[in-house]
Amino acid sequence: MEKLKSGFHIHFANCSVTRLFEGEPSHLVPSASHFLVESDLFLMAGRMMGHSFLHGGPCLSGLSPAIVHVLLGGTPETCTVTLEDCPDLDIRDTIRLLEGESNLSEKDKVEIQDLAFAWDLPPLTEGNRKWLFEKLLIHAVIGRVIRQIKQLRRGLKETPIWTMLTQRPDTVDLFLPTEEAGIICPQVLLQRIKWPQADDDDDDCPVDTKCRVSGYLREFITTVTPAELQSLVKFWTGWEVLPSSLSVEVGAGRYITASTCYETLRIPCHYKDYAAFQSDMLVSISTCHTGFGLV
Template sequence: MLQLIVGSNEESAALELSDCPDTDVVDVVSLLDSQRELTPEERCTVNNLAFSWDLPPINVDNRRWLAEKMQQIAVIERRRTQIKQLRRGLKDCSVFYMIKERPALAQVLFPRSAEQVMDSQTILKRIIWPMPDSDNEDDHSSVEETCLLTGFLRDYIENGSSRELNQLLKFWTGWSIPPQHLYVEVSNGITLPVASTCLTTLKLPLKCPNYHSFKVNLDASVGSTEFGFGMI
């Protein structure tokens, strides 16, 4: 992306499948990159995406070209507005020509999210924990279960590795940079943890017998999403 931001030729940009933020496009390009004969259903999936982007249907001669073209559209052409905005912003703050002349400085300005070291206190100090319902003071079991679950979450964060905490944060907020506040809710209407990324809210199921079950469920939810807004 740095090559495109500083104005290099789009044709010289080296694209990888991991650069694509759209899982449906990744699936289609993976089919095209495979060496096997596609089934009628798979060909239909490929052609549906091709037609939606005004590309020709798949045939024996254009399979490699179609994969590269779809990847270029997903990674570059659908981000063109954002690339222009980034270029304009870098020029306004007098950084554009500096990184154009010294590309190595871009690693300092734009560190990769995978290289960020996340610690438990960075997350814990931002969490707004759920408060007992003042209108339901007699429901001691609900308060006890809520306290139990928040304790499980605290243990999960305190014992998590940097990679696990980064994945949790991305699931929680859709981004790899911690916001000012992280909210936690406990709900009786769900069976697995879910996240409302726009509200930076992690919702935990009320019923959970022990920490092991809590960790298994949270790991399953966190692992169900590969991409976050931070990768788009």
């Protein structure tokens, strides 16, 4: 699921990374590349999204509300499209020229005319400025990727998730959450951690050492950025979905490791100060996208 947002290392059109979705956070739209449609990659993406949700896995967050509206059967004319939904910055800047009522230079008019003619729309006049702005924006966000959206819908229909989405519209926000909804709260994470107990039998790691190292982890959780906290959870469990309970073990060892199957974080007891712990922890969680947490 992470690859759906960050991209696959598939060399299409001389690109080192092939992205299925482009744009700003909370405004992601399908890529307009026809190579991806011809390869049925959006069909694959729909299947991935459906099966991941059904098995309790992570969801694809941050899709544009306009894309979600059309994906679930709405029409482009009834969706709310904003300039932030347009992933192509050059096209966005050209369409932005039509916003408001400021006077346009001859250069601006030429850029708008060229874009309108390229998409089979009429030229700019004094009376159709607002209408042309809306038409250009809808085509930039929806019209160019309508095949991608249909293919994504086909993939979802191949999983039982489509029945749930159509019969229970209230589940859409759970299946396609906003970018903000995917942010992990430090307080919630701390409440789900099973900390080392004082009566654990471990001659190599005294109780005061366990308390000190556990305190370092608590401070790390409450002070890092949301992105780093998400990486910690992914390093800890294998994905960014919080389980009902997580475990921490403090004992002999050299590196910080994670047993993702058992949702257990193992921290060596040799740390004497927070700076060293923080440095090693940041290095460890940076491996969450490439392995199972072993440095």
